[in-house]
Amino acid sequence: MKEIILGDGGMGTELRFRGVEVPSHVDDIWSALAITEAPEIIKNIHLDYIEAGSDFITINNYAVTQPILARNDISDQLEDLTLRSVELAKDAVKESGKNTLIAGSLPPLETSYRADLILPENQMLDYYCELVDILENEVDIIICETMSSSSEAKCALSTIQQSQSQAWISWTLHGNRPNILPSGEHISVAFSDLQELKADAYLVNCCGANLSGQAIKTLSELTEKPIGGYANGENIVTFSEDLNLSNHVESDQKTSRRAINESEYASEVEGWMDSGATIIGGCCRTRPSYIKELNHLVARRS
Numbered sequence: 001m002k003e004i005i006l007g008d009g010g011m012g013t014e015l016r017f018r019g020v021e022v023p024s025h026v027d028d029i030w031s032a033l034a035i036t037e038a039p040e041i042i043k044n045i046h047l048d049y050i051e052a053g054s055d056f057i058t059i060n061n062y063a064v065t066q067p068i069l070a071r072n073d074i075s076d077q078l079e080d081l082t083l084r085s086v087e088l089a090k091d092a093v094k095e096s097g098k099n100t101l102i103a104g105s106l107p108p109l110e111t112s113y114r115a116d117l118i119l120p121e122n123q124m125l126d127y128y129c130e131l132v133d134i135l136e137n138e139v140d141i142i143i144c145e146t147m148s149s150s151s152e153a154k155c156a157l158s159t160i161q162q163s164q165s166q167a168w169i170s171w172t173l174h175g176n177r178p179n180i181l182p183s184g185e186h187i188s189v190a191f192s193d194l195q196e197l198k199a200d201a202y203l204v205n206c207c208g209a210n211l212s213g214q215a216i217k218t219l220s221e222l223t224e225k226p227i228g229g230y231a232n233g234e235n236i237v238t239f240s241e242d243l244n245l246s247n248h249v250e251s252d253q254k255t256s257r258r259a260i261n262e263s264e265y266a267s268e269v270e271g272w273m274d275s276g277a278t279i280i281g282g283c284c285r286t287r288p289s290y291i292k293e294l295n296h297l298v299a300r301r302s
Helices: 012-017 030-037 039-052 066-070 075-096 121-135 150-158 187-192 209-220 249-256 262-274 288-301
Strands: 056-058 101-106 141-147 166-171 201-205 227-231 234-236 257-259 279-282
Touching (some): 012 030, 012 039, 030 039, 030 066, 030 075, 039 056, 039 288, 056 075, 066 075, 066 121, 121 150, 141 150, 150 166, 150 187, 187 209, 201 209, 209 227, 209 234, 227 262, 249 257, 262 279, 279 288
Parallel strands (some): 101 141, 141 166, 166 201, 227 279
Antiparallel strands (some): 234 257
């Protein structure tokens, strides 16, 4: 059996579960607020994921982008907030006494899931390059995550071609359309559009666990590189056949989902592993208890 790499689970939603203010990701700064308002809780969340069995944890920089910080007139704090996120993760790893790897995020620069809101490519490249310059030599992995279109993914991935960190790419899917990105592109097309660029792993994230399984199976037929995913704590139960660009992906997911518990999530992930996934974890609404259950799953299959 191939070695399984286990990541962590949700951060923004976990902060909310613990009573921390996490404002809207649509018109505010989401989990970035907690970097200054609740740093100790961020560190404790990292520690809980490490204790649950995570082989890598992702720093809390998902909402630390130039356009998002500009919403609160704090874009000048980009570097400070990013490095503070790195520091909190490193503190957690040191306190745990384990050799947990640290990942940094290259997220959507604007509102997540909104392929219609991505910036012009030259601007995306400039912004991503600035983020990479801050992350370089600070993290072991850089994940271009929750990518909603080929253009967005290509711009993000192109900025880490010379990075010393592992370069991972992860797409999100339309809320209730199997194998379809919010842009309307099929994941196989999005994959093909990146073949001139180096990626060390291909993943899907921040969508229903059952949709992730279908996409991982598709990726398994396209590459010998490591594949995997980290989904939301839910399955999609109603589906759409609309293949157009959408600006209501999140609402489609909310009205089409059913929450699943730790054992149900692990059952879905076992299907991913049967399809060849070697990188697994959780995204929104998955908690340390979900990662602990996945750790047990990995142990059972070893």
